[in-house]
Amino acid sequence: MGGHTSCVAISGSGGDGDADGTGPPTLLLDAGTGIRRVPALLGGRPFRGTILLTHLHWDHVQGLPFFPAGDRDDARVTLAMPAQGDPVAVLSGAMSPPHFPIGPHGLRGEWRFQGLEPGCHRVEGFDVLAADVPHKGGRTFGYRVTDPAGRSLAYLPDHGPLGLGPGPDGLGERHPAARALADGVDVLVHGAQFTAAESAMAEAFGHATVDYAVALATEAGARRLVLFHHSPARTDDGVELIAGALAGAPVSVTVARETLVVDV
Ligand SMILES: [Zn+2]
Ligand SMILES: [Zn+2]
Numbered sequence: 038m039g040g041h042t043s044c045v046a047i048s049g050s051g052g053d054g055d056a057d058g059t060g061p062p063t064l065l066l067d068a069g070t071g072i073r074r075v076p077a078l079l080g081g082r083p084f085r086g087t088i089l090l091t092h093l094h095w096d097h098v099q100g101l102p103f104f105p106a107g108d109r110d111d112a113r114v115t116l117a118m119p120a121q122g123d124p125v126a127v128l129s130g131a132m133s134p135p136h137f138p139i140g141p142h143g144l145r146g147e148w149r150f151q152g153l154e155p156g157c158h159r160v161e162g163f164d165v166l167a168a169d170v171p172h173k174g175g176r177t178f179g180y181r182v183t184d185p186a187g188r189s190l191a192y193l194p195d196h197g198p199l200g201l202g203p204g205p206d207g208l209g210e211r212h213p214a215a216r217a218l219a220d221g222v223d224v225l226v227h228g229a230q231f232t233a234a235e236s237a238m239a240e241a242f243g244h245a246t247v248d249y250a251v252a253l254a255t256e257a258g259a260r261r262l263v264l265f266h267h268s269p270a271r272t273d274d275g276v277e278l279i280a281g282a283l284a285g286a287p288v289s290v291t292v293a294r295e296t297l298v299v300d301v
Contacts, residue, residue, distance in 0.1 A: 038267055038276055038292070038293070039071075039296075041073065041295055042069030042070045042096035042099065042100070043069035043096060043097050043194050043265070043266055044067050044069045044070070044072040044074070044075070044100060045065070045066040045067065045071075045192060045265075046062035046065050046074075046075050046078055047062060047064040047066065047182060047190070048062045048063065049063065049161075049162055049185075050186075061079050061080070061082055062075060062084075062086065063085065063086035063161040063162070064089070064160060064161045064163060065087070065088045066088075066089055066180060067088075067089075067090055067091055067098075068099075068100045068104070069096050070096075070103065071100065071295065072100035072101070072103070072104045072107075073104070074295065074296060076105055079106050083106055083107075083109050083111040083112040084104070084106040084107040084113075084114060085112065085113040086113075086114065086115070086161050087114070087115040087116075087161050088101075088116045088117070089117050089153070089160070089178075089180055090116065090117065090118040090119070091178050091180065091192070091193075091195060092118075092176060092178070093127060093128070093131070093175055095131065097194075097195070098128070098131065099131075101116075101128075101141075101144070102137065102143075102144065107144065107146065108146065110145050110146055111146065113146060113147045114144075114146060114147070114148050114149070115148075116128075116148060116149070116150050117160075118150075118151070119152070119153060119169070120153055120176075121152065121175075121176050124150040124151060124152045125140075128141045128150065154167070155169055155178070163183060164182070164183040165183075166181040167179075168214035168217060169214060170196045170198075170212075170214050171196065171197045171198060171201050171212070172195045172197050172243040173200070173243025174243065177195055177196075179191065179193035179214065179215070179218045181217075181218045181219075181222060188223055188301040189221075189222045189223050189301070190222065190223060190224045190225075190226065191219050191226065193218060193225075193226070193227050194227070194228045194266045195243070195266065196227065196228055196244065197209075197239070197240065197243035197245060198210045198212060198215060198245055198249060199245070204249075206252065207236075208236075208248050208249040208252055211253060211256060215253055219254065219259050220258065221258045221259070222257070222260070223259075223261065223301045224259070224260065224299055224301055225250070225253070225254045225257070225259040227245070227250035227253070227254070227264065228244055228245055228250070228265060228266040229245075229247045229250055229264035229265060229279070229292075230242070230244045230245075231244055231246045232248070233248045247279055250264060251288060251290065255286070255287045255288045260288075261288070261289045262286075262288050262289065262291070263290075263291045263292075263293050263297075263299060264276075264290060264291070264293060265293040267292075267293075276292055277292070279292075
């Protein structure tokens with residue numbers, strides 16, 4: 038499925054689009070090492086857009102200084118994270134000497150760093166709903182992105198609903214934020230690090246199980262579920278096994294792999 042960590046690139050349609058009518062990505066969800074794949078989508082152009090971080094865990098930010106399209110003089114990047122004090126100071130906790138040679142302001146180009154409050158925001162022409170979701174070890178958001186045509190994608194890579202209670206079936210609470218983010222969405226990209234048999238570990242680590250993701254997608258009327266953020270310890274065959282067991286699920290399920298393109 039690939040070894041990179043979380044990063045999803047979103048392109049609108051139209052504008053100065055490529056031959057297939059899709060523009061260059063202007064909105065990135067998280068900046069894990071998967072961001073190394075984004076320059077290929079930009080065809081030599083600088084990144085000009087916004088990066089929304091769900092939270093500050095390493096696997097969601099470590100790609101930031103390894104993103105050549107964003108680290109060049111003609112790049113223009115807004116980096117937004119859940120509000121929790123000075124965003125540069127927060128980011129510097131992991132990205133500054135002695136942990137790393139440069140701090141956030143060492144990136145070339147025009148970078149702006151913002152703390153984001155929950156609620157509705159207009160970002161790069163998209164409507165973005167940001168909501169606090171339970172996780173372990175730091176404030177974490179889920180996002181719902183809607184384009185001007187009403188096409189929507191929800192993104193909850195790190196989400197620990199068992200932290201709020203067992204819910205109706207022991208899988209985890211279907212809390213209002215999860216419901217609001219996923220409600221009738223075209224694509225729900227949800228963390229799938231643990232199976233139901235691993236639910237004790239899922240709870241301890243602040244994650245959900247695959248079964249929870251399927252239940253949430255089904256109950257919220259999501260059109261399609263993309264299982265994302267697989268366990269680093271699971272083999273590709275192991276992931277395929279999980280997907281195979283979901284063949285009869287009441288919602289269409291796709292297993293994310295690196296470079297997967299989802300048309301919404
Ligand atoms: Zn996390
Ligand atoms: Zn993570």
